[in-house]
Amino acid sequence: MHGFDDWALTLAVFIPLVGAAVMLLVPRAEEELCKGIALVTSVATLGIGIAILFDYDYDKRGLQYTLDKKWIDVIHSRYQVGIDGISLPLLILSMVIVVLVVVYSWNHFPEPHNPKAFLILILILEVGMNGTFVAQDLILFFVFFEVVLLPMYFMIGVWGGEQRQYAAIKFFLFTLFGSALMILGFLALYFKGGESFSIPYLIAHAEAAMPHNVALLIFGGLFMGFAIKVPMFPFHTWLPDAHTQAPTQGSVILAAILLKLGTYGFIRIAIPILPQAAHSWAPWIGGLAVVGIIYGALGCLAQTDMKRLIAFSSVAHMGFVMLGISTLTPLGINAAVFGMVAHGFITGMLFFVAGSLKDRYHTLDMKRLGGLLLQSPHMGWILGFCCMASLGLPGLAGFWGEFPAILAAYNPAKGLSAPLFRSYMVIASIGTVFAAGYLLWMLQRVAFGTPKEEWEHHHIDFGMHWPEWASWLPLLAAIVAFGLLPGLLFHVTDPAIHAVVATIGK
């Protein structure tokens, strides 16, 4: 298996690119062929992922499947990839979501149609996402981190809703601003941290080599890059627009994976490379996180559009993830990674349902919706199930992201103010009550009651199509499975997270 060990991650990143290149050669009219190529490509990529899952050594702490080749000699940047227990779940999540999105797309191509271009963009997105999760070199990470921008810009801007052009450029400008400061931070790390872009090397050497105030500044640059992507309050304003205007598939990918690039950046780069600076920043990060939780929840309660409500709920949920990270404890970061994966499943699912509702009603204005359970019991119950999962009902995946994060705030890392984090804990707990409030409120308005009169004379097909079943069932199963057996995931993440936290204690 030596060859596979070396090249598995490279294949996982670039198979989608090959698929996209092949699709370029297919005429636009051959829609079935395009869909076929996209499906085969994404399934093949997932195949690599599954092979890695079987082959991965779950007891080892360090990086696996590493490959280190020359890339840009002149600036000492290398093609260095590898995964550990933090990257693995997110990498698999990204592969799974892409397959499901391609399946869902089968009969759900938004206007102006053009499946060829749409699927090519999805595959290029996958290159960027998978690449970000495996990159172990800062420049390589930066490139993959940015590769997702263009396809998402076009996906929102071409296939999106009424305000799509505004939403697309807003998304683009916000993230680009963050990454411009982030790259300054990366370069400063290079010069101050020992002339290397290698993440493992920098983890071992960087912070010792520089004064604390420089580390604080660099962390600030990285913070801007990642916090905008997450997005944390007050940098979240691009998110509701982007989510609301994006086509269903775009929203799903955005919520399920792109937001994780930011939180992943914190756990992979910012915290382990600059643990002392992270320690100094942690109270602020935790503060912004709980503000985000409450603000996101209040934002939800003010929405009339279902998709916009789900978008704001993402702000709140990512607040829990960031709170977990800011405690700098193994429990908190484990919860954060779990929260990332769970949010990927659950919010992805919510956006799928919202998209399918929009296909049928052509509106998501909650004033006009109602009685979904009568019109389409299947969809109504699935929506109800997702709401329960999202509000953190024990037994479903959402619980294991929120509850341990709150718990971890009771006892933050050594040196962090316990009273402060305990207040955060209290506020976050109130946030969970809000979460139950807005999700149940949404469920009530969309699914309960009787359908509004205006729909009486519309002949809407409420039957679920096979692509919907095929793309939703795996997600629903995952929500239950990880809810009942959280150890499945904690077992993978825990060793790697202990390695991260160990850097803080140094």
Added chain:
Amino acid sequence: VFHQPFVDYHAFAPEIVLTGVLVTLLLVDLVFEERARRATSTIAGLGLLGALIPVFTLAWNGHDRALFGGAYVVDNFSLVLKALFLVAGYVTVLISTDYIGEGDYYEGEYYFLLLSSILGMTVMASARDLISIFIALETLSIPAYLLAGWRKRDLKGNEASLKYYLLGVFATGVMLYGMSLIFGVTHSTVLTEIHGALAAKGSTSVPIVTVGILFVIIGFAFKVSAVPFHAWAPDTYEGAPTPITAFLSVASKAAGFVALMTLVFISFDGRSDVWQPLFWVLSAVTMTVGNLIALRQTNVVRMLAYSSVAQAGYMLAPFAVATHAGRSDAIEAMVTYLVIYAAMNLGAFAVVMAVARKTRSAEKSSYGGLFEYAPGLAVLLAVFFFALAGIPPLGGWYAKLVIFRIFLDKPTGWGVALGVILAVNSVVGLFYYASIAREAFMRPVPDDGDRAPIRIPAALGSALALCAVATLVVGVVPQVVARFAHLAPFGS
């Protein structure tokens, strides 16, 4: 007693080949007249590629050659830039072929002047003496004044040429005055000797030297269209034939940068207290003003003109922070930027020309719905414009990265501040670069509703392909450019 100077013909081979091609072009046009119309562009293109051969043999041969007492030097720096000028010139010929052939223009003369200008540039890459720099500058500028007004029945064309000429001559005057002051103080025109003489002067003659340096730099600031000396650029760019606009914004600008690099880093090396603050301000103002005005443009060519002003601001930035020790890195960064910028910007202009073949317009609104009737061209447009914005994995990101690198190697407060200004500016830049893509991908076809596909002639198509491949390859494997730029910095 006059000693005939030793002439190393190998060192001069690229220029000799170019001169030969120039003469051939004139003769062919003279002898065959109309029958040769189509042949001239082929001769010019092949000639430029032919001139690349001695550049390669010189590079293969390896050692640096200094002629005429150090006034003319062939080293890696000059070879890398000569190759850039020749390739950029070749792409210009490719995009000119059909534009010039289809219009009612003279052809033989057009290529004659274009190649003369390129000849001036190749000389500029080797010139290490005030007089040879001046001659190179005039050789590359005077044909460019004429080319800018090539559409002589068009009023805008006349305006383009006249403005470019008047401001160009004025700048040359200022620069010459600066050079004369420097010469007066140092009694030499050779750059390395000027460096020595200035060092020996120490703290005497400070005002004259300062004025001299300022004037020389300002003279070239016109050439690279740095704010506030950029006023000619938008009108000239709009009125000139589009291939010439592309040529001016890439090759002519690069020639200005070459002269600045040799002058500043060889002659004025010891006086960084004079030029560093000047370049800091020039760079910050140029990128900011260029970007802000570009935001408001509705004509794509004018937008690209201001974009090229902003890009000049990025390229000037290394001057503002480069110390003596960081000189090599600064040169490397600027050469990298020049090469990548050439590929992106020539590509962007090639797309503009291809679209204009159908729409006969460079207004932004005429790009509506391009993705529907010409998807391939629309994708290329996205590639070049987002590359200019610096979005990975398209080439431009690496160019910006190497500039950022300069700021953070031994960072100073001023350096980091300029870095942050540059970072903010690249976000502003994205907005207008993306606005063209928005028009092409997200807006409907304009009312007259012509959805006929665009036919792209072979020459223009190959230029597009060349630039696209270069932009993508550099974005994914920057090492291909970085390696050459790494060799470029001159010794001493």
